[in-house]
Amino acid sequence: MRPVPKCASAGHNFEQLAAFLADEKLELAPIAADDGEVLDLVTDEIVQRIRSYPKLGSPSLGPDGRFLVGAAIGTREDDKERLEHLVKAGANVIVIDSSQGNSTYQIDMIRYAKSRFPGLDVIGGNVVTMAQAHNLIKAGVDGLRVGMGSGSICTTQEVCAVGRGQASAVYKVASVAKDYDVPIIADGGISNSGHIVKALVLGASTVMMGSFLAGSHEAPGVYEDQGGSRVKKYRGMGSLEAMTKGSDARYLGDTLKLKVAQGVVGTVADKGSVLKFVPYTMQAVKQGFQDLGASSLLSAHNLLRSGELRFEVRTGAAQAEGGVHGLVSYEKKPF
Structure with a gap:
């Protein structure tokens, strides 16, 4: 025994x-x-x-020494009451959550939030064009989320024919936001450390990651066995399943009997703990900046604006050449 x-x-x-x-x-x-x-x-x-690995950075703390906390609201009338409760509970940042941020509803909510709580940081979005960004900046937004239809579980571009390539969206919105000192968040299209480097260099100050973190131990959900692989369920907020749980207001569909899905439900592979792959990702991003000759986020943005740093469109052949090739088999083990 x-x-x-x-x-x-x-x-x-x-x-x-x-x-x-x-x-x-x-x-x-x-x-x-x-x-x-x-x-x-x-x-x-x-x-x-x-x-x-290098030690993780210090936590983000407010003037009172407590953790900085953000929370989301929608653009409906009852979200004003939610806003009051969130600020009372200690929220430092409010994100106005909408699939299409350039609407009269969001602009009105931004103005209300800034007039009611002048010291509160408000992040608006999502937007993908210079005109959209300009409208929200004029309304008083403190930060912008950029991305429409670029998420791994999003079908907005397919279903609604609305959206934009994430690199173009980040670059264009950043070109407007920089004039007002408004930081932007690249939301969607991030599946590896290289994508993070591209988003930051194109003008983003930070990135949002969904599927990239969804397979981690710390992410919500339980692991399942799928064909011998350990996976976790991952659903888009625009999927019918999520809409039945209350996300339909985000897609202007809470009053409609016929709901139009703009997302899917799928699974992502087990990635282990964030303690393993987040430090690796951080180091990979730093290495990318070093190779580009950028010592900081600001210096990377300045390199792009000066024209010293340039982007090129790669052909299919160049992409194949830039990846692993010419091998019978290989094992891809990043860390």
Whole structure:
């Protein structure tokens, strides 16, 4: 009969897991819940790898020393009451959540929020053109989300024929927003560290990531087995499933009997913990900036505006050449 392996507790933090391996003189150990269910596996190799990564940045804190917190509202009349409760609860930033941000509803909500709470930061969107951005900036927005139909689970461009290539959208909106010192968020189209580098260099100050993080241990949802692969469910807010749960107001469909889906429900592969791949991603982005000769986000933006940094459209042959090629087989293991 095989002995039961010693298990680490799922409630342990990283240092406690490392100490458990060292104290028990183990190279690996299962991580188990209180009921005995094995949730993960920790190895000495993983511990050493995480410790070799650069330390994560300091948390974003407000003047009162508390974490900065953002929350979302819609553009309906009852969202004004939600806004009051969120600010009272301590929200520092409000995101006005809409698939098409350049509407009279959002402009009115921006003006209301800024007049009611002048010191509150308000992020508007989503927008993809210079004209759309200009309208929201005039209304008083403090930041912009850029992207329409570019998400991995979004079908807006297919269903509604509305949207724009994410690189073009980020570049065009940033060219307007910079004149007003309004930062922009690249929302959609991010599936690897290279995409993050492109978005930031094109003018974004930060990026939003959905599918990129959806397969992580820390993301909502439970793991399922699909054809021998460990996956997690991932749904678009424009999918019919999400609309039945209340997201239809975002797509102007809460009063319609016939709802038009602008998203799908799918699955994403297990990526493990964000403690593994987020530090790797951060380092890859830094390496990209180093190769470009940019020491900071501001310097990258200045390189683009000066014309010193240029983008080229790659042919299909160039894209194939730039990827792994000429091999019978290979293993792609980023970290």
